[in-house]
Amino acid sequence: MNIQRAQGAGRRLLELTLLVTATAILLRPEVAPATANAGPRVQLAPxxxxxxxxxxxxxxxxxxxxxxLTPAEIDRTQALDVAIAELAPRTGADLDTAEERADAKADLTSAILAAYDGRIAEVHVAEFLAH
Structure with a gap:
């Protein structure tokens, strides 16, 4: 009887491990690979x-x-200022649908690129969750 209980516990542990691993893989943010002639890529704090x-x-x-450019030459605070200016005036209702959220991300990306005046090649939105 103890052997069966141990096998059952081991099986449950294996199932839980597989579930956690699969969840971690599915929820991992995707980061686009850098192109061969790309400059440095810096990540802003969430x-x-x-x-x-x-x-x-x-x-x-x-x-x-x-x-x-070097990573030190990229002013992260400028992107944060633009994000606040672009998103703070919006409401939850402005971001209800997937299309509205996609439009907001596109507006944000365009505003950041314009603010950096060519010093930033691309903006990658790794997470954009409206609550």
């Missing part, structure tokens, strides 16, 4: 922004600098 109403957005961004 950010939670309050919207104009009682909702908020969780945001993670990666900035890919222009060729020739």
């Amino acid at each position: 950010l939670t922004l309050d919207l104009a109403d009682e909702h908020y957005v969780q945001l993670s961004l990666d900035l890919e600098g222009a060729t020739g």
Whole structure:
């Protein structure tokens, strides 16, 4: 009887391990591979922004600098300022549908690229969750 219980516990542990591993793989943020002539890529700390109403957005961004820049030359605070300016005036209702969230991400990406005036080649939105 003890052998059967031990086998059952081992099986449950294996199933739990497989479930946790599969969940971790599925929830891992995707980061696009850098191109051969890309500059440095810096990751901004995850950010939670309050919207104009009682909702908020969780945001993670990666900035890919222009060729020739070093990571130290990329001012991360500028992207955060742009993100606040772009998203804070919005409401939860502005981000209800997938299309509205995609539009908000596109607006944010365009605004960040414009603010950096060519020093940033790409903006990668790793996380954009509206609550």
